[in-house]
Amino acid sequence: MIEAVIFDWAGTTVDYGSLAPVIAFKKAFKDAGIELSDEDIRQDMGMAKWDHIGKILELDDVKQQWEQKYSKEPNNDDREKIYADFQEALLRYLKESTELKSGVLKTFNYLKEYGIKVATTTGYTAEMMKIVQDKAAEAGYTPDLVITSEDVNGLGRPAPAMIQFIMKKFDIDDPTKIIKVGDTLVDIEEGQNANVKTVGIVEGSSLMGLTQVEFDELNTEEQITKRNEVKRSFESVNTDFVIDSIYDLVQIIEYLNESMDKKW
The missing domain is CATH 3.40.50.1000 (HAD superfamily/HAD-like)
Structure with missing residues (x-):
């Protein structure tokens, strides 16, 4: 049984x-000057969010955007900043929509x-x-x-x-x-x-x-x-x-x- x-x-x-995590991911990355598609986000949806951000940062398109904007690849400090911004955005959105x-x-x-x-x-x-x-x-x-x-x-x-x-x-x-x-x-x-x-x-x-x-x-x-x-x-x-x-x-x-x- x-x-x-x-x-x-x-x-x-x-x-x-x-929708909540998609909106939060987009905001956190947009604040860093990076545009994400829904497909970029959803392909690894369900992972722990720190791990998920790491996956997104490994995407070829994201790396290219990052290098164009910052003349370098994203590092762990960048990941931590995006994660903090993501958390802030998601916590705010979750209070409104669950x-x-x-x-x-x-x-x-x-x-x-x-x-x-x-x-x-x-x-x-x-x-x-x-x-x-x-x-x-x-x-x-x-x-x-x-x-x-x-x-x-x-x-x-x-x-x-x-x-x-x-x-x-x-x-x-x-x-x-x-x-x-x-x-x-x-x-x-x-x-x-x-x-x-x-x-x-x-x-x-x-x-x-x-x-x-x-x-x-x-x-x-x-x-x-x-x-x-x-x-x-x-x-x-x-x-x-x-x-x-x-x-x-x-x-x-x-x-x-x-x-x-x-x-x-």
Whole structure:
């Protein structure tokens, strides 16, 4: 039987489209004179933010812009300055926008009803998560454990350390009894590295990169095309299950429970 579900936050349970970090990254780099595209940002979304900034600074286009502006490559001091600016921008934005995605409370209540533990991992810092967690709690979403890389000596995703920490806290030895749910390929890689079942969410995901309004304004055919693009991305990394929205997670749990029952 499934004993625990581990959710990501932005793009999975809150912040449809995972917009907050994108806005903060763009502002921090723009203040440094560097223009970023959404694609530049989203390709490594889900990592710890310090690591993510390091990845962005390694991009060829970013290096070229930096050299043109400063006549040198970015160094660790530059990275620290951008990280500080990013944190400031994100903390400010999180206070304004951390709404739960549709279906989160219904799914959370189902999990509680059936005694399934709920935990979360994230690329956010503990300080960032305090804002998000408090706002989610006001809306009724209160996971049993909220873990950041700071709880595991800075070993952020895609390392399995946060999931392994959760397994110890929940006293669960068998990873097949755990589901990791996320909206980025880094989420899936984290789950795979911990040998748990992985579920990718399509709508409102960072991979899709659309706001709720933008998605709703698409016609039916366009929505199907967008969903399929995201599904192919998840399938390309062998995600165990891909669902349109969190509403579909219950079916996955029931299917896995039934499969486990048959084995016995």
